Amino acid sequence: xxxxxxTATISREIQLPQxxxxxxxxxxxxxxFHPGPExxxxxxxxxxxxxxxxxxxxxxxxxxSQHSSLCVELSDDSEETRAHIYFxxxxxxxxxxxTLVDGWVIRFRLNKLPSPALTARAxxxxxxxxxxxxxxxxxxxxxxxxxxxxxxxxxxxxxHIDQDLTSLTGIDLDEDRKFSVRTRRRRLKSAIGLTPKxxxxxxxxxxVLGDIANxxxxxxxxxxxxxxxxxxxLTREFRSKAGLPPGKFRRIWNSQANVVFFRxxxxxxxxxFALAIGGG
Numbered sequence: 001x002x003x004x005x006x007t008a009t010i011s012r013e014i015q016l017p018q019x020x021x022x023x024x025x026x027x028x029x030x031x032x033f034h035p036g037p038e039x040x041x042x043x044x045x046x047x048x049x050x051x052x053x054x055x056x057x058x059x060x061x062x063x064x065s066q067h068s069s070l071c072v073e074l075s076d077d078s079e080e081t082r083a084h085i086y087f088x089x090x091x092x093x094x095x096x097x098x099t100l101v102d103g104w105v106i107r108f109r110l111n112k113l114p115s116p117a118l119t120a121r122a123x124x125x126x127x128x129x130x131x132x133x134x135x136x137x138x139x140x141x142x143x144x145x146x147x148x149x150x151x152x153x154x155x156x157x158x159x160h161i162d163q164d165l166t167s168l169t170g171i172d173l174d175e176d177r178k179f180s181v182r183t184r185r186r187r188l189k190s191a192i193g194l195t196p197k198x199x200x201x202x203x204x205x206x207x208v209l210g211d212i213a214n215x216x217x218x219x220x221x222x223x224x225x226x227x228x229x230x231x232x233x234l235t236r237e238f239r240s241k242a243g244l245p246p247g248k249f250r251r252i253w254n255s256q257a258n259v260v261f262f263r264x265x266x267x268x269x270x271x272x273f274a275l276a277i278g279g280g
Contacts, residue, residue: 032272044111053100061243066202074104081131094243
């Protein structure tokens with residue numbers, strides 16, 4: 001097999017060792033990485049989107065998310081050395097994209113809501129990181145190299161904010177069952193900025209999103225599997241969080257014949273999943 005990626009519909013999981021996933025040869029890709037247990041105090045995952053107005057054009061919306069994020073935007077222009085850093089709060093409904101992505105978007109997803117002071121500190125640390133560190137991200141040729149470059153940035157961030165992490169409120173959802181409903185609601189709202197009901201709704205949405213994209217299971221069965229009241233309930237919730245009904249979402253993704261969906265141990269234990277549009 002050459003360095004090119006074989007094309008397939010998104011509804012298929014394929015076997016493809018990451019040695020053959022050559023990032024510079026892809027037209028666009030999205031990957032999610034596990035951050036490692038040493039960073040679990042704050043970081044839930046790291047996602048990387050490299051797009052040329054392709055992946056982000058499929059439905060033109062940003063999905064709802066239960067996570068706040070530290071976001072980094074990078075240009076594809078080799079002459080551009082600056083990174084645009086900002087904080088994104090959780091959002092409970094789909095939002096229309098103002099512009100399509102043409103370049104890089106890196107998100108350090110947070111599993112707890114940092115204080116304004118900690119947020120400002122983290123943003124400043126990322127802004128001060130040398131441009132060579134961001135160049136190493138853009139120039140990574142394999143998923144392993146990409147994650148290695150991201151880990152170097154994460155270590156620099158961690159070294160500057162580790163002492164501030166004790167201010168974060170820890171939440172164990174199983175342990176919290178011993179508290180009253182009102183207390184659980186207050187504790188979760190303080191920790192992540194969402195009520196328990198909203199948080200559970202968003203988690204369920206992201207679970208069913210993957211099943212809709214990556215299977216041909218009937219929507220009525222998925223509604224039952226994910227404990228929606230019925231298919232109408234699934235459709236209503238999905239539309240509010242994805243910006244379109246589940247049936248239309250599935251048709252759009254299945255029509256993208258050159259999109260490959262990876263969810264494979266061959267990609268490495270630290271990769272949750274990836275979407276890739278293969279190059280020639």
